[in-house]
Amino acid sequence: MSKVEAVQNPPRGELLRIVDSALSSEAILTIFARCRVHYDGRAKSELGSGDRVIIIKPDGAFLIHQSRKREPVNWQPPGSFVTVEERDGVIILRSVRRKPKEILEVELEEVYLVSLFKAEDYEELALTGSEAEMAEMIFRNPELIEPGFKPLFREKQIGHGIVDILGRDRDGNLVVLELKRRKADLHAVSQLKRYVEALEKEHENIRGILVAPSLTSGAKKLLEKEGLEFRRVQPPKREKLGKSRQKTLF
């Protein structure tokens, strides 16, 4: 069997054959169709008739894309189970997720293209510039925070949450760091404040420092009101990513 099969305006039998073949062979199924979509689960939705791109992956992920936006208009996450039915002469793709219980149904009104793709892919994304890499950088180079700072714990569970980095300053005071790889907002300040207050039950002179490339105006205001601190730090980008080697794009 070849890596790709594709049929335009497939007759019903051909459509069912390719759909069944894809669902039973670890292939990605892609359908261009006019369809209606019904979803019921964590929320509930209806989508009237229109042309969409439907993708069903071998892990159960189910995507319905309109011609705009990055996000699918309807979907089902991996682990969902797909079946094909025929009701009143209309072919229906039905995807069921067990927990939480969610059902997605697609009425295929007209299929313009059905295709199957046995994708072979052994590569994983190598990404740099994450918050985890900021933390590594600070552990290797604690003076990025301030002279004498000593990081002690990473991802430390405390009373009400998990602190990014817990350490001590040159005077021995406990210091909580909350890292953000992008501009920090009110939410980030609330998070930091929650950690500081949880630790204040058992320690004195806790300092809380928000570590990020920048701050929103509201975050700055709240941070100052709460007596918390800010250190400007950019998330680092590694020179080499994974096994590949690549010049910068710009």
Next chain:
Amino acid sequence: MSKVEAVQNPPRGELLRIVDSALSSEAILTIFARCRVHYDGRAKSELGSGDRVIIIKPDGAFLIHQSRKREPVNWQPPGSFVTVEERDGVIILRSVRRKPKEILEVELEEVYLVSLFKAEDYEELALTGSEAEMAEMIFRNPELIEPGFKPLFREKQIGHGIVDILGRDRDGNLVVLELKRRKADLHAVSQLKRYVEALEKEHENIRGILVAPSLTSGAKKLLEKEGLEFRRVQPPKREKLGKSRQKTLF
């Protein structure tokens, strides 16, 4: 021109013709290919050679899907601008976003299928069960919170954030509601606490109530420690959605 064009194992000229045609005609371009992907922008990533599904929408949204997960492995949001180049005999799809500056490059090593889909779709999703509908329900039926509760403001800007619902209880005390359509977590409690504390500067006896279908264990603990309250409320699902009419799926 027809709604769909699709060519398997296209020769270079045919590939370029369909790509150009799609990019200049408001069509969705879909490519099954072995490719490498390079991204640099808010972060930076590399993805080695493998088979993927590439989708480019007329609004500039650019998706690269592997055979697992709901999320694209790489992407570009709507508004990005696509060009096609040839470097050392390899065709490269290049998508540029202006702000923030982000570049995505896909080296097409082997194209198994290229297709174009002039999707016509005038329908929008009608969704029910959102937090906004919870708020409407509470305004219509304030005793869902407690007897004598009077909602006054919706999405009210206060000192440090935007309160979901601000009202008064039967005794005239100011009440802040934080609504969650799903199980509320530590983050939700911190949010509520932030609003209550912002209002405490100018008012006395502020009550904070977290309104959600359930609570995580940690949220319950923090809520109690902070003297905040909880009301169990499910997000409502409307019977009719938009213009369509539909029996429940289960």
Next chain:
DNA sequence: ACCTACATATCGTCT
């Protein structure tokens, strides 16, 4: 353009 918060968020990690 910035800020704020929701989302059927999804996803990974740890308990």
Next chain:
DNA sequence: AGACGATGTGTAGGT
């Protein structure tokens, strides 16, 4: 399975 927090979060709505 539940809890917790990051994400190149995306997206909408307000100012």
